Amino acid sequence: MHLCLQVIHDINFLGKEISGAYLDHVLRVLSSCSTEILDLVKQSILHCGKSLDDLLPLVINTIKEALVQKSVEDLRQLKGITATYRMTNKPLPVRHSPYVAGVLRPLKTFLDGEQATKYLTNDARNSLLLGAATDITIRYYELAADLVSVARKTESSLQRIRQGAQRRAGASSDVSDHNVSDTDKICMQLFLDIQEYGRNLAVLGVEAADIDAFRSLWQCVAPADRQDEIKF
Structure with a gap:
């Protein structure tokens, strides 16, 4: 990534040189030569400078993808939440x-680094920040939604097994279990996690x-009484 910054x-340096000192020297x-020829030469050189500028989004996107990948490595740890609460009788997380x-952290460390501060313009920095934050949040939502979906399917299957066992034993299967479910605990843990994630985004200025994707993530894991307002 530091090579990309270079x-x-x-x-940026070549673009300024081509459209500045180099252009003046050639002219x-x-x-x-005639005015017509000079104008053609000038436009050709300026076009070369613009072609260089068009490369910048590609380089920034390369940096963004590398940063997102590093963040996803940490995000994958949320899969461990299932093992923490599945049939362990642990209380609701706090x-x-x-x-x-x-x-x-990879995004913040990169943006706060000396080279990024030196070489990235404000526009480039903001583009990288928002692009990376958005893509990381999309991956967060995908991983969390998959985790919740699997947890609910597993819990539904276990509930059917318990109800079948109760029927075979002659016990009533109509009584609902009002205890907090494992899925409730998993969702609450994710809800606490995304609130902290949201606060960390705010520190970066996002x-x-x-x-x-964050709104979708909130809807996926927030308790019923917290669905309507994103606040943390």
Whole structure:
């Protein structure tokens, strides 16, 4: 990624040189030519400079993808939430998981680094920040939604097995279990986690509620009485 930053620096430098000192030098050398020829030469050189500028989004996207991949490595730890609460009789969680602190760390470390501060323009930095935050949140939602879906299917299957056993034993299977379910605990843990994640986004200058995937994530795991308002 640091090599990409150097490439960004070189592209910016060459672009300024081509459209500045180099262009002036060429026009001076060709000053005896007609205005029509000078204009053609000028437009050609400026086009070359613009072609370099068009490379910048590609380089920034390469950096973004690398940062997102690093964050996803930490996000995958949320799969361990299932093992923590599935049939363990643990109480409802009250604090976020340790993995959350690492999810945005690669992005923050990169943006706070000396080279990023030196070589990235404000526009490039903001583009990288929002793009990476959005893609990380999309992956967060996908992983969390899959986890919740599997948990609910597993719980439904276990419930059918218990009800079948109760019927065979002659016990009533109509009585609902009002205890907090394992899936409720898993969702609560994820809910605590995404609130901390949202706070960490805010530290970077990103409003979590403005990201579509975060709103979907909130709807996926928030308790019924917290669905309507994203607040943490």
